[in-house]
Amino acid sequence: MTAPGPRPVRTSPARRRTPRPGGRLAWPIAAVAAIALALLVLPLVSLVLRAPWADLPRLLARESVLQALVLSFGTALAATALCLVLGVPLAAVLARASGWPSLPRRLLRAAVTVPLVLPPVVGGIALLQFLGRRGVVGGLLDDRFGITVPFTTGAVVIAQVFVALPFLVFAVEGALRTADRRTELAAATLGASRWQVFRHVTLPLVAPGVAAGAVLCFSRALGEFGATITFAGSLPGVTRTLPIASYLAMQSDPDEAIALALLLLAVSIAVLIGLRDRWLPGVRG
Amino acid sequence: MRRHRAPAPVLALAVAAALAGCATGGTPEPGSSDAAPSTVTVFAAASLTHVFDVLAERFEATRPGVEVVLSSGGSGALAQQIVAGAPADVFASAAEAPMQTVADAGLAGPPVVFATNTLQLVVPAGNPAGVSGLDDLARDELRVALCDDSVPCGAATVDLLARQGVTAAPDTLEADVTSVVTKVVLGEVDAALVYRTDVIAAGDAVEGIEVSGAASVVNRYPIAVMTDAASPDAAAEFVAFVAGAEGRAALDAAGFGAP
Numbered sequence: 001m002t003a004p005g006p007r008p009v010r011t012s013p014a015r016r017r018t019p020r021p022g023g024r025l026a027w028p029i030a031a032v033a034a035i036a037l038a039l040l041v042l043p044l045v046s047l048v049l050r051a052p053w054a055d056l057p058r059l060l061a062r063e064s065v066l067q068a069l070v071l072s073f074g075t076a077l078a079a080t081a082l083c084l085v086l087g088v089p090l091a092a093v094l095a096r097a098s099g100w101p102s103l104p105r106r107l108l109r110a111a112v113t114v115p116l117v118l119p120p121v122v123g124g125i126a127l128l129q130f131l132g133r134r135g136v137v138g139g140l141l142d143d144r145f146g147i148t149v150p151f152t153t154g155a156v157v158i159a160q161v162f163v164a165l166p167f168l169v170f171a172v173e174g175a176l177r178t179a180d181r182r183t184e185l186a187a188a189t190l191g192a193s194r195w196q197v198f199r200h201v202t203l204p205l206v207a208p209g210v211a212a213g214a215v216l217c218f219s220r221a222l223g224e225f226g227a228t229i230t231f232a233g234s235l236p237g238v239t240r241t242l243p244i245a246s247y248l249a250m251q252s253d254p255d256e257a258i259a260l261a262l263l264l265l266a267v268s269i270a271v272l273i274g275l276r277d278r279w280l281p282g283v284r285g
Numbered sequence: 286m287r288r289h290r291a292p293a294p295v296l297a298l299a300v301a302a303a304l305a306g307c308a309t310g311g312t313p314e315p316g317s318s319d320a321a322p323s324t325v326t327v328f329a330a331a332s333l334t335h336v337f338d339v340l341a342e343r344f345e346a347t348r349p350g351v352e353v354v355l356s357s358g359g360s361g362a363l364a365q366q367i368v369a370g371a372p373a374d375v376f377a378s379a380a381e382a383p384m385q386t387v388a389d390a391g392l393a394g395p396p397v398v399f400a401t402n403t404l405q406l407v408v409p410a411g412n413p414a415g416v417s418g419l420d421d422l423a424r425d426e427l428r429v430a431l432c433d434d435s436v437p438c439g440a441a442t443v444d445l446l447a448r449q450g451v452t453a454a455p456d457t458l459e460a461d462v463t464s465v466v467t468k469v470v471l472g473e474v475d476a477a478l479v480y481r482t483d484v485i486a487a488g489d490a491v492e493g494i495e496v497s498g499a500a501s502v503v504n505r506y507p508i509a510v511m512t513d514a515a516s517p518d519a520a521a522e523f524v525a526f527v528a529g530a531e532g533r534a535a536l537d538a539a540g541f542g543a544p
Contacts, residue, residue: 128471128473132471132473133428133471133472133473134471134472134473148428150428150473151428151456151457151473151474229460232457233430233456233457233458233459233468234433234457234458234459234460235455235456235457235458236458238456239457240458247460248433248435248460249435250362250365251359251361251362251365251433251435251436251460252361252435253435254365
């Protein structure tokens with residue numbers, strides 16, 4: 001990269017062709033874009049085309065499917081609630097960290113970002129080293145209190161929180177950064193305590209960001225697979241969530257796997273519709 | 286900031302090349318003869334991982350220019366992958382049902398049963414929970430891992446437990462036998478049911494416990510050349526090698542029974 005230096009300001013705006021929004025793109029760009037779009041859309045279209053529609057009610061009414069559905073929604077909701085409780089304060093700290101020295105600020109941001117870019121199965125292995133029976137903390141819990149964390153529904157929730165929390169934190173942090181500080185200042189001037197300002201001014205101000213973060217967090221938690229199967233295992237009704245049930249069904253009953261995949265796809269689309277454009281400025285159409 | 290023109294034609298070419306690569310990657314090279322270097326892609330049951338690693342190396346040593354690529358996993362998953370078009374030359378399954386799935390799709394040549402396996406209890410070294418028999422799998426306070434019944438070791442587990450009248454209280458049902466063994470090696474579970482060969486392969490980290498009735502539930506391992514194998518000759522040679530004397534010796538050492 002060349003260092004940006006002072007450059008002569010062009011006084012004449014004389015450019016032969018000014019690209020207009022909505023103007024035509026060079027054809028190779030359009031062609032590659034079409035390939036990219038096909039790559040994103042065609043697999044899902046094929047899933048819908050190949051779905052065993054006639055058998056679907058029977059497949060989805062299976063005890064194993066209902067069990068996985070209930071477990072998945074229950075754990076994803078619990079994980080979202082935990083993410084809200086833990087994530088909003090972390091987002092507040094992160095938003096304020098802009099005034100910190102560079103090193104701790106960057107470390108904090110990196111710590112929140114890592115689970116976002118980490119393969120979930122690595123998260124599962126790490127959680128096992130942390131909370132497993134012979135883990136750094138899990139070993140103590142097991143020895144002293146007889147608490148074993150892996151292979152429990154709680155472990156599923158912990159795995160989901162691990163992978164989903166950054167989504168909530170960054171959504172809320174973004175909202176906090178762009179929120180108008182003056183209302184907070186006004187409230188503080190009028191004698192509100194820091195807690196009152198946060199509770200009655202800041203939070204309502206960033207509510208759309210919190211809601212968007214929560215929905216993203218929920219859909220990420222619902223889709224969690226790698227960390228869950230590694231850390232929590234796979235027992236029907238206890239730890240076998242929809243994605244794990246779908247993966248296992250693929251071994252013996254592809255039709256059931258497709259039915260489960262359709263179910264997850266439907267939930268994802270419902271989440272998108274729920275979000276629409278107002279909560280997700282980044283994907284506003 | 287300096288603005289660059291997007292090198293669109295370059296991008297388009299790169300994408301086209303990538304797609305072309307996808308299209309031709311799995312198909313056999315035309316005109317490949319015995320002299321040309323060839324690759325045998327072997328899809329093998331998770332329980333065969335270690336012994337096939339050894340066998341592949343010995344096979345390669347005797348046949349210069351032939352390379353064996355192993356892909357191991359749950360037999361059911363491998364069968365589904367092959368049916369879905371995975372480029373397998375040889376499939377070795379831990380039971381006859383997954384091989385039947387592949388045969389039903391018209392993709393498997395005639396299978397040969399080359400090994401058998403039975404189940405064993407496995408516990409972490411030192412047996413911290415004092416496990417002594419199948420009945421211990423019903424103890425609620427123990428952490429127990431079993432194979433899911435969608436994979437051969439799980440089907441054998443269900444069969445064995447039913448025959449012995451034990452209602453197990455598992456804490457996890459894993460997608461392949463190696464995942465079960467790993468949970469024991471890590472000490473995350475107190476007991477598990479796996480193949481006797483897995484107990485041997487896991488070495489000192491675990492202890493095996495013979496269980497009554499295990500001999501009555503025998504998994505038979507079939508192996509077959511795939512009908513659309515990219516290098517059918519080398520594939521057939523590998524199958525003959527596994528089913529032959531050298532294969533037998535390695536399988537014996539790993540604890541597999543004779544067919």
